[in-house]
Amino acid sequence: MPAIVAASALVLAGCSSPGGDAGPTKITFLTWTDDLAVQQAESMIDAFEEENPDIEIVLDTYPAGAEGDNIVKTRLATGEMSDVFLYNSGALMQALNPDSTLYSLADEPWMAEVADDFQAAVATDQGVYGAPTGTAQAGGIIYSKKVYDELGLSVPESWGDFMANNEKIKEAGITPVFQSYADTWTAQMIVLGSFANVTAVDPDWAEEFTAGKRKYADEPAFAGFEHLQELADAGLFNEDYASATYNEAVGALVEGTAAQYPLLTNAMIRNVRQNYPDAIDDLGIFPIPADDPADTRLTMWQPNALYVPASTEGEKRDAALAFVEFFNSPAGCEIQNESEPGGPYVISSCELPEDVAPIVTDVEQWFDEGKTGLSIGFLSPVKGPNLENILVEVGSGISSAQQGAEAYDADVKKQAQQLGLPGW
Known part of the structure; x- marks a missing residue:
């Protein structure tokens, strides 16, 4: 969009070193350690520096998950954060004490092109702190269409249907549901991806939860913990679930040794496009099914920021x-499209390419049917930092669903109190 390019030129007018003889302005950019994030960052830096020779960008990385959260919070608290950094939007952003640690982007001209839902996910009453990168995405069950076709299975509409499919897949000698607990962040999807089902039953749940009046140890939110335990108890996971990685999970799904993997669409599509480009058309997505098919919804995430x-x-x-x-x-936007979008963009300056993956088409279908809902992280500022570790224990049989849900209720209480929310 010409307006964006022109605005960049105006901004950069102030970036040259005084007198033009002190060299380029050097800044740092912090992104996640995974190969796909690094590759996109390198491409973005190369393209930016080619257009802006007066600026040099040094790339730094940090791990995703709880370890990465602690690194970000520590660097912000000590004033040692990189000049630009990639991080989550929603509740995790709220936990950064953004009014004190972040610079507000509310007055940037391009902010008018950003969707209101995304702005709400990176804002407080005092500022709007994040710019979108990537697309909105869905969280659900990524599945092998080849395996489903070979076994004559249909996309399940209820949890009972899902478990029946799992038994048929297991009988065929294929792993029904792959889990990759070496990358603990992936353990969260059965619970977090079920949240649109929660709001289908109780539309006020997020608001009441923020006020301290709803608990994960109670229905309807307890169903996510309960379903994770049910999968584990039924022996539906891969034998090496405790040590398996996200990359191994994607490989197993593509190769057909696993039939299903709970994950976010962006994380799946980008990995497959890079490592198994010929297999992208073999994958689809459906929601984490609710007990009642009338309540099954696809849970959506706003982009990172x-x-x-x-x-x-x-x-x-x-x-x-x-x-x-x-x-x-x-x-x-062209560079972002190379990473393969997992859903719609939230800024009007970027458009999806015509050849999107079937997973994205599946997401659009659920949208068209009005059967989607936002993840809890974009409806409430409260998210406990230990959810992934708690769910690893539930999925490993170390803790029961009830114990896990109660542990998470205690975890979110601490975070809500740190945020100073009433009712906690």
């Missing part, structure tokens, strides 16, 4: 803002 810390100032801030803006410029 780019942030500029409050500690970045002067020429470095100008350069950081220009880099953030570049992500959603025409050149930046």
Whole structure:
């Protein structure tokens, strides 16, 4: 979009070193350690630096999950955060104390092109702190269409249907549901991906939860914990679930040794496009099924976001803002499309390519039917930091569903109290 390019040029006018003889302005960009995130970052940096020779960007990385959350919080608290960093939107952003640690992007001209739902996911009453990167995405059961076709299975509409499919898959000698607890963040999908089913039953659940009046140890939210235990008790996971990785899970699904893997669409599509490009058409997605088929909904996530810390100032801030803006410029959108979108964009400057994966088509179908809902992380600022570890224990049989749900209720209580929310 020409307006974005022009705006970038105006921003960069202030980024050159005084007198033009002190070299480029150098800033740092922090992204996740996985290969796909690094490759996109490198491509984005190369394209940006080619258009903006007065700015040099140094790439840094950090792990996803709880370990990464702690790194981000520590760097922000000590004033040592990179000048631009990639992080979650929604509840995890709220836990960063954004009014004190982040620079507000509310007055940036391109913010008018960003969807209101996304802005709400990166905002407080005092500012809007994140810029979108990537697309909205769905969380559910990614499945092998080949396995389903070979076994004559239909997409399940209820949890009972899902468990019946799992038994047929197991009888065929194929892993029904792959789990990859070496990458603990992947353990959360059965619970988090069920949240649209919760709001289908109780539309006020997120609001009442934020007020301290709803618990995960009670229905309808307890169903996610209960279903995870049921899968584990039935022996439906791969034998090496405790040590298996996300990359191994994707490989098993593509190769047909596993039939289903609970995951976010972006995480699946990007990995398959890079490592198994010929297999992308063999995969689809359906929601985590509810007990009652009338309540089955596909849970949606807003995109991740780019942030500029409050500690970045002067020429470095100008350069950081220009880099953030570049992500959603025409050149930046092209690079994002190379990573294969997992859903719709939330900024009007970016458009989906025509040849989207069938998984995205599946997501669009659930949208068209009005059977989607937002993840809890975009409806409430409360998310306990230990959910992934709690769910690893439930999925491993170390803790029961009831114990896990009660542990998570205690976990979120601490976080709600830290946020100063009433009712906790």
